[in-house]
Amino acid sequence: xxxxxxxxxxxxxxxxxxxxxxxxxxxxxxxxxxxxxxxxxxxxxxxxxxxxxxxxxxxxxxxxxxxxxxxxxxxxxxxxxxxxxxxxxxxxxxxxxxxxxxxxxxxxxxxxxxxxxxxxxxxxxxxxxxxxxxxxxxxxxxxxxxxxxxxxxxxxxxxxxxxxxxxxxxxxxxxxxxxxxxxxxxxxxxxxxxxxxxxxxxxxxxxxxxxxxxxxxxxxxxxxxxxxxxxxxxxxxxxxxxxxxxxxxxxxxxxxxxxxxxxxxxxxxxxxxxxxxxxxxxxxxxxxxxxxxxxxxxxxxxxxxxxxxxxxxxxxxxxxxxxxxxxxxxxxxxxxxxxxxxx
Amino acid sequence: xxxxxxxxxxxxxxxxxxxxxxxxxxxxxxxxxxxxxxxxxxxxxxxxxxxxxxxxxxxxxxxxxxxxxxxxxxxxxxxxxxxxxxxxxxxxxxxxxxxxxxxxxxxxxxxxxxxxxxxxxxxxxxxxxxxxxxxxxxxxxxxxxxxxxxxxxxxxxxxxxxxxxxxxxxxxxxxxxxxxxxxxxxxxxxxxxxxxxxxxxxxxxxxxxxxxxxxxxxxxxxxxxxxxxxxxxxxxxxxxxxxxxxxxxxxxxxxxxxxxxxxxxxxxxxxxxxxxxxxxxxxxxxxxxxxxxxxxxxxxxxxxxxxxxxxxxxxxxxxxxxxxxxxxxxxxxxxxxxxxxxx
DNA sequence: TTGTACGCGTTATCAT
DNA sequence: ATGATAACGCGTACAA
Numbered sequence: 001x002x003x004x005x006x007x008x009x010x011x012x013x014x015x016x017x018x019x020x021x022x023x024x025x026x027x028x029x030x031x032x033x034x035x036x037x038x039x040x041x042x043x044x045x046x047x048x049x050x051x052x053x054x055x056x057x058x059x060x061x062x063x064x065x066x067x068x069x070x071x072x073x074x075x076x077x078x079x080x081x082x083x084x085x086x087x088x089x090x091x092x093x094x095x096x097x098x099x100x101x102x103x104x105x106x107x108x109x110x111x112x113x114x115x116x117x118x119x120x121x122x123x124x125x126x127x128x129x130x131x132x133x134x135x136x137x138x139x140x141x142x143x144x145x146x147x148x149x150x151x152x153x154x155x156x157x158x159x160x161x162x163x164x165x166x167x168x169x170x171x172x173x174x175x176x177x178x179x180x181x182x183x184x185x186x187x188x189x190x191x192x193x194x195x196x197x198x199x200x201x202x203x204x205x206x207x208x209x210x211x212x213x214x215x216x217x218x219x220x221x222x223x224x225x226x227x228x229x230x231x232x233x234x235x236x237x238x239x240x241x242x243x244x245x246x247x248x249x250x251x252x253x254x255x256x257x258x259x260x261x262x263x264x265x266x267x268x269x270x271x272x273x274x275x276x277x278x279x280x281x282x283x284x285x286x287x288x289x290x291x292x293x294x295x296x297x298x299x300x301x302x303x304x305x306x307x308x309x310x311x312x313x314x315x316x317x318x319x320x321x322x323x324x325x326x327x328x329x330x331x332x333x334x335x336x337x338x339x340x341x342x343x
Numbered sequence: 344x345x346x347x348x349x350x351x352x353x354x355x356x357x358x359x360x361x362x363x364x365x366x367x368x369x370x371x372x373x374x375x376x377x378x379x380x381x382x383x384x385x386x387x388x389x390x391x392x393x394x395x396x397x398x399x400x401x402x403x404x405x406x407x408x409x410x411x412x413x414x415x416x417x418x419x420x421x422x423x424x425x426x427x428x429x430x431x432x433x434x435x436x437x438x439x440x441x442x443x444x445x446x447x448x449x450x451x452x453x454x455x456x457x458x459x460x461x462x463x464x465x466x467x468x469x470x471x472x473x474x475x476x477x478x479x480x481x482x483x484x485x486x487x488x489x490x491x492x493x494x495x496x497x498x499x500x501x502x503x504x505x506x507x508x509x510x511x512x513x514x515x516x517x518x519x520x521x522x523x524x525x526x527x528x529x530x531x532x533x534x535x536x537x538x539x540x541x542x543x544x545x546x547x548x549x550x551x552x553x554x555x556x557x558x559x560x561x562x563x564x565x566x567x568x569x570x571x572x573x574x575x576x577x578x579x580x581x582x583x584x585x586x587x588x589x590x591x592x593x594x595x596x597x598x599x600x601x602x603x604x605x606x607x608x609x610x611x612x613x614x615x616x617x618x619x620x621x622x623x624x625x626x627x628x629x630x631x632x633x634x635x636x637x638x639x640x641x642x643x644x645x646x647x648x649x650x651x652x653x654x655x656x657x658x659x660x661x662x663x664x665x666x667x668x669x670x671x672x673x674x675x676x677x678x679x680x681x682x683x684x685x686x
Numbered sequence: 687t688t689g690t691a692c693g694c695g696t697t698a699t700c701a702t
Numbered sequence: 703a704t705g706a707t708a709a710c711g712c713g714t715a716c717a718a
Contacts, residue, residue, distance in 0.1 A: 034713095041688070067404075359695065372705075404694090
């Protein structure tokens with residue numbers, strides 16, 4: 001049975017061979033056309049091939065291309081928590097860029113779970129990825145040996161390891177925290193309470209605490225840290241603890257939430273306990289979605305730029321893929337302080 | 344140059360051929376092993392192949408598999424808005440299932456934009472997808488002819504078209520809205536205000552309005568509809584409009600927000616305007632994230648189950664892919680009313 | 687300017 | 703019980 005356009009089953013995808021047959025040239029010529037090597041054929045053939053491709057709206061089979069070129073066009077982004085808008089913004093920024101340059105982006109959710117992250121990393125080899133963006137849950141390079149062994153191009157987002165290996169994209173956590181500390185000092189606060197999850201767990205928290213403390217303690221203020229578990233937030237306990245540190249002594253205090261959900265909790269607390277700011281208590285926090293402003297347009301916020309982080313990391317990843325080198329650098333994306341009246 | 348294990352470049356992926364060489368069998372035998380046809384070889388060879396596969400931790404190249412089998416193992420999910428937690432939950436449910444059965448899921452964001460959705464649909468053929476989950480922005484089948492022509496397995500999520508074509512997964516919008524209407528009646532409200540974006544735009548809004556109105560008007564209550572644009576929400580205007588419809592006439596009124604962001608706006612409004620419920624004004628709304636409860640634990644909510652919707656749609660999509668048929672059905676996933684004290 | 691033929695890693699048919 | 707081999711759709715030396 002001859003292999004031409006007359007014996008195709010209906011709706012079967014049209015291949016480069018089909019186009020070649022219809023245009024009465026070889027697949028090599030069609031392939032050249034597809035890759036823009038128009039100078040290697042006559043103007044007429046080029047026109048003819050182009051027309052026939054349009055008519056049959058042929059599009060090359062990416063799977064075959066990938067097999068031939070030993071690459072895949074899909075990139076993975078392993079985020080710490082899809083429920084967190086920060087992670088979603090990382091994704092959006094990366095997706096926008098990658099889509100524009102012909103990659104697809106697969107979202108992988110480690111869900112803030114160390115074990116799940118570990119498992120996904122080992123399963124990584126099954127997926128056929130060209131590269132990986134990671135917002136890690138763990139912070140030791142050692143935990144990522146599975147990934148190292150893969151020899152895959154990688155970018156680290158939002159956090160960094162004890163030991164540099166892959167390039168990193170982060171917010172300027174320390175710098176912006178220093179600015180925040182200075183702002184608190186300038187506003188005449190006398191004490192600072194930092195509300196956060198376990199500080200030791202991530203580098204970003206460490207840097208934020210460090211930045212604030214440095215600046216604030218240089219001005220002679222006292223800082224307290226309240227460590228909580230976001231998933232088991234005990235509003236009353238926190239409220240009492242804050243009470244101990246403030247009311248009883250009539251001291252003008254700034255409360256800093258290092259993460260959006262905690263800021264949200266804080267706002268909820270403020271509403272229920274009917275706290276007024278900023279005469280006595282000032283509130284400020286890290287938040288990345290406009291949503292929280294719907295609720296309280298007056299909040300003073302530190303806003304990061306996760307979308308830009310995603311975009312930048314995607315660009316650098318593609319550069320890595322193309323050059324196949326590993327520039328172990330750190331790029332800082334600037335955060336900004338949006339002043340409301342809550343601080 | 345002989346093609347065996349001795350001339351491999353370091354770190355090159357190990358192939359079925361490599362395993363065959365090492366095990367001193369043909370690739371056919373290895374392939375049989377991989378597909379579990381252990382009865383078609385001696386126990387010793389099976390053991391040997393298995394061991395060598397482990398030792399070299401070989402894993403089959405999915406790209407090659409896909410090329411051979413004329414399928415890809417990636418599925419797309421085109422959501423209306425990644426900033427909306429509902430869409431994210433759809434994704435999560437689908438991903439969880441698909442991952443477990445060996446597919447990867449690519450998230451595509453139409454961003455609530457009709458033009459972008461249209462463009463993505465036409466570009467769909469470039470991506471090599473096994474199937475597509477769609478949470479449509481448009482509601483006319485006609486707008487999806489590009490997709491129809493592709494002959495791709497498709498599931499429609501959260502909304503449905505004027506004309507059935509692909510199977511649909513939805514919340515039981517009408518039913519749950521009737522229950523909500525009944526609850527409002529039972530609680531002794533005298534009027535109902537529905538806060539929503541343009542009703543005509545999506546079927547789910549139509550069904551919700553219909554369900555509420557049916558039940559409530561059967562009991563003789565009056566309903567008002569306030570249509571707003573989520574992206575240009577004018578709190579004062581809405582507050583004034585509500586004022587016109589309520590305070591001035593001292594009527595016990597229930598306000599229903601058909602969508603989480605609107606409920607959030609409503610709560611923000613309530614806080615700023617210092618409204619008390621439910622003596623005079625009752626508030627209830629559709630919301631799918633626990634987040635809103637952080638803010639106000641007392642809210643009465645209608646909670647859908649988008650994660651289950653995602654999971655179910657993924658299952659049905661895979662079934663479609665395997666059978667290659669199109670059961671144009673509608674599956675309803677139950678929503679539930681979570682009673683707080685705000686209504 | 688254009689065509690032939692091989693290989694990418696698998697699967698599956700047909701031999702032996 | 704096992705092996706040789708032809709596809710899958712594409713890219714690209716190498717020829718012509």
